[in-house]
Amino acid sequence: MSLPVIDLSPFLDASSTSEDRAQVARSINHACTDFGFFYLTGHGIQQARLEEVISLARQFFALPLEEKNKIKRHDAGGLEGGDGARGYQGMGENVTQGKKDMHEAIDLYRQWDHGLAAEGTGGPGTRSTLQGSNLWPEEPKELKSTYLEYIDQLQTVGTALVRAMGQALDLPSPDPKTKANPMTEDSEIFVRNTAQSFWVMRLIGYPKLAAPISLDADITSLSCGEHTDYGCVTLLLADPTLGALQVLLKDGKTWLNADPIPGAFVVNIGDMIERWTNGLWKSTKHRVIHRGEGYRVSVPFFFEPNFESVVRPLKCCVKESGREPIHEGSTYGEHLLGKVFGNFY
């Protein structure tokens, strides 16, 4: 058993036909319904760029702690004046389900300068959080420029992917007479609500865990504990290490290794897609247990809704799912802040 592979090129290539795109949308619907995880090819980002991104992250983590701490994260996304949870976090600073994770990381967010937040959104105390400028390392020197270009490319891929996902929601029950679109009120809903995507990027370094580990022991850390991602879609780039990232299957007990395929992203859907689709597509649990060889590096890019986007189940999905709405609706920013505050030791 392995995860489905989806070729996104018809959504990036102007000369594709609508039938090509419909095929892709159908595959996405199956992948999101059955797994919530898939491999993405045909994204148009050069292999050499992907390798450079991993290599630069690896070079950063190999620096002395003193050098890495020059861009240390100082707060957990608190109120005015902080660095908006951006920067370097050392081993064990990130916490999942109350346990310290065995990884170090740099967190980058969409640039959000002070004073730009809209009024009256996000609830009390949330207006000015997560604002700030990214903290970029001085070494390796090419890291910043390479990552800025890479993030631009990823935003293009993310936009094409959520367009395809919107189209995928039209497919389950087309009206044979009118060929009208009974499912979505608007298949561009994801595109519109990610037009100012409050994206997150993490550069993560995982030392090999000491064996053996017990999954039950409260004190035992995983490389990254079981969790779901928070927003729309995660585009994960990882080095070739095998057996580290594991995905929980729909039976709720089998863990499947999501080993890397060279040149492909591992993609998974986040909590906001689950909410919009009223659970038709679930944000799938996953975890990282690195007991293989070497020091593992991964660079997930979280393509998320706009900070201020109000996310509530789409009427069409409530109908299709046959369930009551699973959420009353709130902004993505509120969901994110609830997560970020709980993430640090």
Ligand SMILES: N=C(N)NCCCC[C@H](N)C(=O)O
């Ligand atoms: N932006 C995202 N999705 N980051 C995932 C971080 C890993 C899990 C986190 N400590 C948690 O407990 O959620």
Ligand SMILES: O=C(O)CCC(=O)C(=O)O
């Ligand atoms: O490193 C990985 O393979 C996955 C990391 C992850 O799940 C996350 O940061 O949300």
Ligand SMILES: [Fe+2]
């Ligand atoms: Fe994750």
